[in-house]
Amino acid sequence: MTDTERDSHGYTPMDYDADSEADEVYQRCLSYLLAHAPIEPDDIVLDIGTGTGIVAFELASKCDHVIGRDIYDEWLRYAREKAEQGGIENVSFGHGSFREPNVDEPVDVVVASYALYMAYDEGGKDELRAAIGGLASLNSRCVVIADKMRFAPVQSPSEYETLPPMGTVANLLVDAGFTITDIEIITESVGVFIATQ
Numbered sequence: 001m002t003d004t005e006r007d008s009h010g011y012t013p014m015d016y017d018a019d020s021e022a023d024e025v026y027q028r029c030l031s032y033l034l035a036h037a038p039i040e041p042d043d044i045v046l047d048i049g050t051g052t053g054i055v056a057f058e059l060a061s062k063c064d065h066v067i068g069r070d071i072y073d074e075w076l077r078y079a080r081e082k083a084e085q086g087g088i089e090n091v092s093f094g095h096g097s098f099r100e101p102n103v104d105e106p107v108d109v110v111v112a113s114y115a116l117y118m119a120y121d122e123g124g125k126d127e128l129r130a131a132i133g134g135l136a137s138l139n140s141r142c143v144v145i146a147d148k149m150r151f152a153p154v155q156s157p158s159e160y161e162t163l164p165p166m167g168t169v170a171n172l173l174v175d176a177g178f179t180i181t182d183i184e185i186i187t188e189s190v191g192v193f194i195a196t197q
Contacts, residue, residue: 013052013078020054026114029186030055033113033146036182036194039063043108046138048101049115053079055146056091059111067103069096098131101138110135113146120164128164129172136176136197143178145169145193152188163189 020026033055039045043063047056050068052075059066068091070076076093083091096102098112098119112135119131135143150165170180170193178195185191 013075016075017052017054025187025190029146029190029192030058030113032184032186032192033111033144034058034062036184036192037062037109037111037144038142038194039109044105046101046103046107046110046140048096048098048110048112048135049118050079050093051075051115053082053091053093055111055113056093057082057086057088060088060091063109064090066091067105067107068093069101069103071095071097097134099134101134103138107138107140108142110138110140110143111146112143114148116145116169117148117161117163120168121161125164125168125172128168129175132169132172132176136178140197143173143193143195143197145173145195146191148190150189151185151191166191169193 039059039062041063045059045063045066047059047066047068050056050070053068056066056068068079076095079093094102098116116131120128148163149169150163173180173193173195178197180193180195182194183191
């Protein structure tokens with residue numbers, strides 16, 4: 001979906017921030033990510049699929065620098081404005097995707113929250129494999145995926161999105177050279193994977 005298409009649907013970055021703040025499951029997922037991601041004070045962290053920068057800003061106090069990457073220019077502009085208004089200087093935002101993160105410097109930890117599932121929704125297992133391959137190509141110490149996926153059998157399919165099975169995500173991470181060190185099931189459709197390389 002392009003910025004123009006997103007605009008035509010009327011869902012703005014401000015709407016996303018408000019929805020995320022009010023979403024108990026999202027907040028639980030974020031809390032787990034923040035408490036358990038093995039981030040050190042001198043780390044460079046890539047927040048891929050950063051959106052409005054919610055996770056990037058939370059991570060900024062835990063590390064040296066956060067690089068936020070997303071494919072939607074409007075959302076990146078909004079994240080930059082929030083950083084400026086909040087006086088947060090150790091975050092930077094730019095265009096990048098799972099396949100092409102657009103990061104020149106080495107990163108220690110990669111975080112993907114509520115974004116990776118969209119690769120599966122748009123292109124199935126092959127697209128998810130390519131997205132995880134893009135993350136693996138960064139050669140980070142650790143990848144944290146806090147996202148939507150199926151941890152239980154589907155009762156009724158969603159009319160909005162198709163979520164990847166947890167086993168598919170886990171297998172693709174292992175196939176890409178990761179070792180899964182932690183799995184936290186938040187709900188039957190949201191969870192966190194922590195994996196090392």
